[in-house]
Amino acid sequence: MSRNEIAVLGYALLGLIQQRPSSGYDLRKIFTDTPMAGYSDSPGAIYPALRRLEEQGLVQGSIVAGAGLRRRKVLSITPAGLAELRKWLAGPIGQDDVGNHLNELMLRFAFLDGAAGEPATLRFLQAFEAELKLYLPTLKNFLSIHAEKLEVSGRLALECGILGYEAQLQWASRAITVYKNREKAQ
Amino acid sequence: MSRNEIAVLGYALLGLIQQRPSSGYDLRKIFTDTPMAGYSDSPGAIYPALRRLEEQGLVQGSIVAGAGLRRRKVLSITPAGLAELRKWLAGPIGQDDVGNHLNELMLRFAFLDGAAGEPATLRFLQAFEAELKLYLPTLKNFLSIHAEKLEVSGRLALECGILGYEAQLQWASRAITVYKNREKAQ
DNA sequence: CGATACATGTAAGAAGTTACATGATTGT
DNA sequence: ACAATCATGTAACTTCTTACATGTATCG
Numbered sequence: 001m002s003r004n005e006i007a008v009l010g011y012a013l014l015g016l017i018q019q020r021p022s023s024g025y026d027l028r029k030i031f032t033d034t035p036m037a038g039y040s041d042s043p044g045a046i047y048p049a050l051r052r053l054e055e056q057g058l059v060q061g062s063i064v065a066g067a068g069l070r071r072r073k074v075l076s077i078t079p080a081g082l083a084e085l086r087k088w089l090a091g092p093i094g095q096d097d098v099g100n101h102l103n104e105l106m107l108r109f110a111f112l113d114g115a116a117g118e119p120a121t122l123r124f125l126q127a128f129e130a131e132l133k134l135y136l137p138t139l140k141n142f143l144s145i146h147a148e149k150l151e152v153s154g155r156l157a158l159e160c161g162i163l164g165y166e167a168q169l170q171w172a173s174r175a176i177t178v179y180k181n182r183e184k185a186q
Numbered sequence: 187m188s189r190n191e192i193a194v195l196g197y198a199l200l201g202l203i204q205q206r207p208s209s210g211y212d213l214r215k216i217f218t219d220t221p222m223a224g225y226s227d228s229p230g231a232i233y234p235a236l237r238r239l240e241e242q243g244l245v246q247g248s249i250v251a252g253a254g255l256r257r258r259k260v261l262s263i264t265p266a267g268l269a270e271l272r273k274w275l276a277g278p279i280g281q282d283d284v285g286n287h288l289n290e291l292m293l294r295f296a297f298l299d300g301a302a303g304e305p306a307t308l309r310f311l312q313a314f315e316a317e318l319k320l321y322l323p324t325l326k327n328f329l330s331i332h333a334e335k336l337e338v339s340g341r342l343a344l345e346c347g348i349l350g351y352e353a354q355l356q357w358a359s360r361a362i363t364v365y366k367n368r369e370k371a372q
Numbered sequence: 373c374g375a376t377a378c379a380t381g382t383a384a385g386a387a388g389t390t391a392c393a394t395g396a397t398t399g400t
Numbered sequence: 401a402c403a404a405t406c407a408t409g410t411a412a413c414t415t416c417t418t419a420c421a422t423g424t425a426t427c428g
Binding site for chain 3: 209210211214229230233234237256257258259
């Protein structure tokens, strides 16, 4: 991650702050209490990440000396932050994303609707579906070529991956239908 | 990762070296050319990781001044390395592994058969199945509780995860059958 | 002669982990 | 008094990323 690039954790925070202004503590709790876990609930990751976002002008903190507890610093997204978030959400989907960064793709998808609107969400789903349709055959092809050389458990592990991607492909097709119906309904 | 602990990349390398003695270059190619990608094919990750394994006495390098190309350093697993690998393979499976480190679990599974034997592989699968059967209801429960508060895309993203885990549960049940049949066949 | 494949490494910097530090408020 | 929850942060350490450095052999 070179200077001025944002790590996945940064986008996760930016997306959540876009949904509603939050303190570092609020955000930590989301990571510990919901299935959105896996994005490090540790203060040693979150507070420095928030400070970086603030230094880049993507979020703005205001201290709420509120209701008696220790001071809270509530972060809100700035126009620049919203633009940056949308740029990330609308970015292309590559082979590598589908194969090795599915979590990040699903994180993007979860924010798309609220932050970039339904047309952008539909475009994402169609790109995701298209990429899966390219990726699945290469996986299956690899398996059929190497099946004999692999150990039983290695072969099964690959099959597990393939089944997962097939489930996701079906999901994507269904989700596309959902968004197309919503489009018509308007 | 504190001193003397091994990162996932380290175990991936250890497992591959156990399958067959390999050079750093051989290992890199596996990460670039096969669906086992996602474990950083960069020399800046692999060579330092291999040196750490060697310093810990888990692999042993021997320089092959071989066939005319630049010297190769071929690494073989040591008895200590095999013990460490088996310890990792046989470790418990927790909620957190299923929810956030599925890749690591599948990596373990891919090596289990060859490095720890079929009984250990079957035990792994049964533990994996059991943990999925605990985890899936908590996910579904979370979804039903929060469905109304979530945006459409957030809800769909969760459903995507659920479908993936259901596919994996079916896979695990099938794989258990495969290993039980092999057990009987002996 | 230049590109490509083989082959191993280092250096600077970014980001995460664990553990610690600090401090207020509420409940027991 | 003490634990738990709220709340923000830092320090040391590990690891990974990106980019560079080095060198041989083969092919067109």
